[in-house]
Amino acid sequence: MLNSSIPSSKKRILWTENEDKLLKQLVHKFQNERLGWKKISQSLRKQGYDRNTKACRERFFNHLDNSFNKSELTTHELDKLFELIKIHGNKWTCVAQELNHRTDQDIKNKFYAHVKKVFRRLLKATFQTTESSIITSKLQPLLISSIFCNENEMDHKKINIQNDMKELFQNLIRQNKSISQGEQINDETREKVRQISSYLDKENQIYLLNKITRKENKQLTKNKHNGQKTKIVYDEIHQQQILKKIQKKQPIFLYQQKKLEFTYIDFDTNFENAFNEYQFDKIFENGSLFQQQQIISSMPFNWHQPSIKLDSNHQSELSYIPISTYSYNYSTIWNI
Secondary structure, eight states, rough: OOOSOOOOOOHHHHOHEEEEEEEHHHHHHTTTEEEEEEHHHHHHHHHHHHOOHHHHHHHHIIITTTTSSOOOOHHHHHHHHHHHHHHHTTTTHHHHHSSSOHHHHHHHHHHHHHHHHHHHHHHHHHOOSSSSHHHHHOHHHHHHHHHHHHGGGGTTTSSHHHHHHHHHHHHHHHTTTTTTTTOOOOHEEEEEEHHHHHHHHHHHHHHHHHHHHHHHHHHHHHHHHHHHHHHHHHHHHHHHHHHHHTTTOOOOOOOOOOOOOOOOOOOOHHHHHHHHHHHHHHHHHTTTGTTOOEOSSSSSOOOOOOSOOHHHHHHHHHHHHHOOOOOOOOOOOEEO
């Protein structure tokens, strides 16, 4: 069964009485001019009605022009219509010429409305559902159009329908074109309806997903084009600014000067600390005296008494160690 959760197409905005009245006046004014429908559309938009040329033309010929027959199709016309579509496919101009003074758009609309009505009643009789109207409204017009078109009419816009499914749907509609509301169908017809509804459900969802993808790709291409256009405009403005600077004999390229700050290093203090450490390393070469000693490398440095007690020989030796500072005159503090 067709999935009723398929998103519906964009809702059409109904024409108002004021729009119809204005459209008639504009048609009378521009009907003999070149690009008349384009001028009619532009005039409507200036009045606040967003209608393109196709919408204006279809509205006038299908609803407002009294020179064409717009009455409902008779049983004879309906039978003839199915035969003409079998011959001409979706060439609606050729079909309309052989009917009772009707426009091609009016014939097209009436045919697809009748197809949906027949299919809706078949779905209701098969699945015993009250959602048949919602389900058929989800079907994309291009899907039905692709089913009834001839092979030589196929183009990139049409949906590729399997030949057996196309034939199955066409036969179901033709054989039941006069089905009445609430009429029962046999088991064979019911099984065919289940088969074609499942197939149309998948094809309809694929088409809608592809439609969304095409729309997103189109938007990405548009954004990329706008970005390139913005860059070109920026480059042109930049070039104009350079030309103005040249004319005024001003410098073109300006670099901001930045003062470099260096960290101050006290070379004298670092040298004195390193020299003092070297002197102690030279005196205590065996290393045993340094196991419990702590030296703080600062100026002036402090000697901390070790936790072990030195013998008298070492104490006397340490008491008279000369500390050479060369040209430096720093005081030395001993804590013994």
